[in-house]
Amino acid sequence: MRSGSLGATDVDALIVRFHCVAQWLAHTQLDELATRARARGISLGLDLAVGTHPDAFDVWSEQHLYAFGSSVGAPPDAFFPSGQVWGFPPPIPARARDDGYRQLRAALRHHLSIASLLRIDHVMGLLRLFWVPAGASAATGTYVYASLDEQLAIVCLEAHRAGATIVGENLGVVPPEVDAALARHGLLGMTIGYSNIEDVERAEQSLTAPATDIATFGTHDMPTFAGFVHGDDLTERIALGFGDPDDARDIAIRRAAALEVAAAARGIGPTVAAMFRAMSIELGASASPWVVLQLEDLWGERAPQNVPGTATERPNWLRRARHSLGDAPPETAALLRDVAEQR
Structure with missing residues (x-):
């Protein structure tokens, strides 16, 4: 079904309408909340997730941008000795780059149309994601790298246009170049x-936190x-x-x-x-x-x-x-x- 043409009888119209209404309600409520908050001098913060659900519109509509034979996850560590498999397909770095990072730009603009502060979940993912072959253990996975500087440049540009603050969730195993890049671009850590x-x-x-972190x-x-x-x-x-x-x-x-x-x-x-x-x-x-x-x-x-x-x-x-x-x-x-x- 993912690779073929869908006819009117291939999808339950009620399910389609349900998701349309759910998306509309979520957007309307967030927009109204942000408007009321701004009127009171309050900023609204949102999260940009590290990945996209395998059945989501972004994935189905632009399948060439994703590696369906793999899942994003995390390697084995002290907390998860078997590693983690998160269940969503990784974007293919070269294809995302050839596409001008269009999905990243669209996601940022959509969130920043409402949020004054945006936290990028697992910001290390702009540099590398851990790919696990479908059906395999996380122990068999490997890191696949992307262009951190190019993607952070897009983040900074969209944040500047929106007048927003960006936070990179830099917790766990963080390559040193990620923290250095956050500081260089003026983005906050945690x-x-x-x-x-x-x-x-x-x-x-006493608990403390630097001016560079939330x-x-x-x-x-x-x-x-x-x-x-x-x-x-x-x-x-x-x-x-x-x-x-x-x-x-x-x-x-x-x-x-x-x-x-x-x-x-x-x-x-x-x-x-x-x-x-x-x-x-x-x-x-x-x-x-x-x-x-x-x-x-x-x-x-x-x-x-x-x-x-x-x-x-x-x-x-x-x-x-x-x-x-x-x-x-x-x-x-x-x-x-x-x-x-x-x-």
Whole structure:
């Protein structure tokens, strides 16, 4: 079907209309939100995903730009000994270049028509992506390189046209040339607040972030703050068969010790609420131009919205938030005000 011509009876018209309406609703709601936010002097931030769903319009309509015999993923590491297979086809660098990076430009313009800040997920992907052959283990994959400078030039041009700020998600294994390129082009990186409270030797130090990074406690690939404090991410990893139980136990012991030291140094109890409040205010006082707090962290949610390395094993992106903005606990607004006072 992917390679042939589709007739009127080959696709359920109801499904087509459903997706059209869903796209229209998403765009309309985001546009209205951005308009209201701008009227109040508030910037809206969005994410540009690292890849495209294999059944998405971009992939089906321009199949020559994608390598369908492979999937983007990640090589084996300490957290995922078997590596990761993410399930979407990688773009073919030479063909994207010959096409003038048209899809990249279109995606940037579409996002920046609404967002004042855009975070590029896995910004290392502008330099290289890990290709895994279809049906094979991630251990058999290899890196395929693209032109980082050419693509970053496009990012900068589109950001300048839109008057927007760009953040590159430069976490994990980051080739040194990526961080150097971000700095050279004036794009922001990321600082994660967890780093201090995983290490006893650093736990007493106040959380800081440089002026070249946004400051936050996590991303969609990380546990919530409460989940981190309780070690839920470690329990989940072992349940899924990722890593060694003894290693996870050692990490849990070190993390618990660091959290106790961090709480004592701040004169607070080692509770999730007290720790999150104190450390959020510390990030607020940092040199970072943007401090990002995830809404569910504000009320101590333990369950993550996404578990890396899983697809059907966990209900990723399907769980409803416990609160809406309108009925969030009163202490949520108080914490945000306290953080804002530090800016």
